[in-house]
Amino acid sequence: MRAALAVRPGAGTSGDVGISGYASLWGVADLDGDVVARGAFADSLARTGAAGVRMLHQHEGRAVIGVWDTMVEDARGLFVRGRILEWSAEARFAAALSRAGALDGLSIGFRAEKARREGRLRVLSAVELWEVSLVTFPMLPGARFAVV
Secondary structure, three states, X not given: XXXXXXXXXXXXXXXXXXXXXXXXXXXXXXXXXXXXXXXXXHHHHHHHOHHHOEEEEOOOOXXXXXXXXXXXXXXXXXXXXXXXOOOOHHXXXXXXXXXXXXXXXXXXXXXXXXXXXXXXXXXXXXEEEEEEEEEOOOOOOOOEEEEO
C-alpha cells in the first residue's frame, strides 16, 4: 500500500524533505532469503539511537543525504522517520526523486550478530544496524517510505 506524497511543511530549512516508512518487516523473507526476527535491532538501537544510523542513497558511503530522527521497533517492523537535507547534489537528487514518487524503497546495511539457518532462509535475531538507504530496488520489496 502506498501513502499519498506531500512535502512536509516546516521541516527545518525549506529544502528538507520529511520521510517515514518501514526499513524492515518482521518475519518476511527478502529476495536473498534473510528474515529479520522481531527485536533484532533492539541492542543496536539502544547503543546508537537513530542518530548513529546513517541515511545513505543507494548504499553509497560517500552519499549521506540526510538524518534519521526516529527508529522504533513496533508490531510490524522497524519504523523510521527522517529528513533528506539538500546539502549536496546527491541529496537534492534523492529529494527530487522522492518528491516525484520515483524513489520509495528502503534497504538496511548491517552486520549479523546472531543468526540461524532454517532451510534456505537465514533468520537474523540480532543485527548491528549501520545504515538505512533510500534505494530504487529494495531487497525486501515491502520496505518502503513516503514523503510526509
